[in-house]
Amino acid sequence: MTTTFLSTELCAPRWSLGERYSYTLDSDEPAIRLLRHYAAATGLAFVCLDAASGTVLAKTDPDLVEILPSLVVSQLTYVTEPRVWELASGLVFYAVPLHDMDDLQTVGCGYVLNHRGRISEELQRLADELHWPPHHLSDWCTQQKCCSPELLERLLCNVYEADQRESKLRGESGELSARVERVQSQMRFVDGLASGLVLSKNPTELARSCVESLQQQVGAEACVLAVNDWHGQWQEYSFGRLPFGTKKFELLLDYFEGTTAFDSIIRNHVAGGLISDEFPELRNFLLHPITDGNRHIGWVFLGNLPDGREFGTGEARMTSTVAALLATHYCNRQLYEEQEEFVLQFVGSLVSTLDAKDRYTRGHSERVAAIARELGEELQLSAQDIKDIHTAGLLHDIGKIGINDAILQKPSALDPAEFDEVKQHPLIGYRILRGLKLFHKLLPGVRNHHEEYSGNGYPDRLRGRDIPLLARILAVADAYDAMRSDRPYRKGMPLAKVENIFREGAGTQWDPDVIAAYFAARDRIAQVGSKSAWSS
Ligand SMILES: [Fe+2]
Incomplete structure (x- = not known):
């Protein structure tokens, strides 16, 4: 002054x-x-x-x-x-x-x-x-x-x-607000990413959404996710404008493959450096390893920040968070797949046991599972529900393991007492599986696939929509295969006859919506067992 x-x-x-x-x-x-x-x-x-x-x-x-x-x-x-x-x-x-x-x-x-x-x-x-x-x-x-x-x-x-x-003060407060906004935005991003890491989600779809979100969040022109998946397959997913051909990416990785570092590799001035001749359009990049703690699973790559921006600790931290989330997810996913494989093997051995015991209905469980899957797809159920329906189809008659061999293998029609014993199989199956937590979702299908829409079925005499959907679907699939297949004492029914019975029984024996789904999917269903089991 x-x-x-x-x-x-x-x-x-x-x-x-x-x-x-x-x-x-x-x-x-x-x-x-x-x-x-x-x-x-x-x-x-x-x-x-x-x-x-x-x-x-x-x-x-x-x-x-x-x-x-x-x-x-x-x-x-x-x-x-x-x-x-x-x-x-x-x-x-x-x-x-x-x-x-x-x-x-x-x-x-x-x-x-x-x-x-x-x-x-x-x-x-x-x-x-x-x-x-x-x-x-x-x-x-x-x-x-x-x-x-x-x-x-x-x-x-x-x-x-x-x-x-x-x-x-305004400047400081503005800077603080901008920092808080940046942190909140990163938290929203990580939160969104974490909630998208659903174990049952298609891994390709998941990887693509991760790559796309990270590229947009950081603002880089290109993002690549490369992982060695649990089947030992090398997978690459890219998003944005790659500054090199896809094959060249592996060449870039070769430069850093020997590194034992678990940190981000940042190069903000590629021009004039070691790799500039091979990658003339690459200005700057960040490469972060994906590891499960000991093992190197893959890489996350971000390339070419616009407007003269350079990669720094902010971008490295965010990429490292994404890499850690992906690594955890990939490990969990591997465990999940191993568990699913175990379940399938276990179910397969149960079905084989049943087939060995009841030779007249051999292959019935697989066909019911396949038909039920088609019906589930026609009813637009989720991928997980369809998977469950298929497994429930495989296991629906598992209770027959507990039925007397002489009755199961009887070459002629059953008398009422024998039929009463066979009618126990849904409850026996339910008791076999209820102790296994893995199969809890399938229990309604096993227990109630012989209920009728009118309430005259067994074992619980459930009526209409009170019958779980899984059981209503299995009831149609089971009836279709049973009517179409040959038995020692009768031939399998022609398709037209089965369909007439379905039309007459819609709303009384079976759920009319599931019957409608059957007619919509009849051509696909006809393919399931036409060559091996059913009459033309
Ligand atoms: Fe059954």
Whole structure:
């Protein structure tokens, strides 16, 4: 803050050069907002000037007489903090720095009287130059604000410093908000990614969504996920604009394959480096290994950040989080697949046991499972539900393991007592499987596949939609295969006859929706066992 005493005097109005008042006072320009702020905080009048030319851009008091000594104008470009100039004429000029507008440096200026009393010769000369009538000058002097340079200096400095403090705080708070927003955005990203890591989800679909999300989150032009999956197959998924052919990616990995580091590899200036000849379009990249703690499973690659940005700790941290999530998911997925394989083998051995015991219905379980799968697909059930329906189809008659061999293998029709014993198989199957948590979802299919829609089935005499959907689907699949297959004491029925029975039984014996699904999928279902088991 400087107060300058200028001995040179006012010569004429000097601040009306070029276009005037290009900004209205209610403009949202930062410089004009600051001008309003100074006027309100000090009670003084201000004009906004282009510091280089002295051009008036706006003013807070329309009646303010525009006077400014040329010597003050010549110093406006040096105004980086409040300045005060005391003149021998009795006027005190002040200037404060404002914000730049486009490429213009702007200042806020004004003047007050130093003290009331005698009208100086310089002011009288000014009045003459402005052609003011007699007495107008003394009226004008009476209307002017009166303030000493020292007080004016203190007043302007207080406002300036308070404003500087507030700007700094605003800047810090803005920076903090931006940081919080960045962290929140990363958390949302990781959260979204983690919730998408569903074990049963198709691994290719999952990898693609990870690659796409990471590429968009980091803003890189390309992202590649390369993993050695649990079947030992090398898989690559890319998204965005790759700066090299897909085959070249493996060449890039070769450069770093020997590294034992578990950290990100960052190269922000590829040009002129070791690999620039092989990868002329690659400007910068980040490569992060995917490991399960001991084993190297694959890599996450991000390439070419736009707008001169460089990869840094933020991008490395995010990529490392994604790599860790993927590694955990891949390990879990491997366990899940191993468990599924075990279940399938276990189910397979149970079905083989049943087939060995009941040779007349050999292959029945597989066909029921396949038909039930077609029905599930026609009913647009989820992939997991369809998988469960298939397994339930394989196991639906497993309770027959507990039925007397002589009855199961009887070459003629069963008498009522024998039939009553066979009717126990849904409950026996239920008891066999209920102790195994893995099969809990399948239990309704095993227990209730002989219920009838009208409520006349067994063992629970459930009716309509009270019968679990799994059981309603299996009931149709089971009946279809049973009617179509040959038995020692009868031939399998022709398709037309079976379909007539379905039409008549829809809504009484079977769920009409499942029967409708059968007719929609009849051609596919006809393929299931036509060559081996069913009559044409
Ligand atoms: Fe059955």
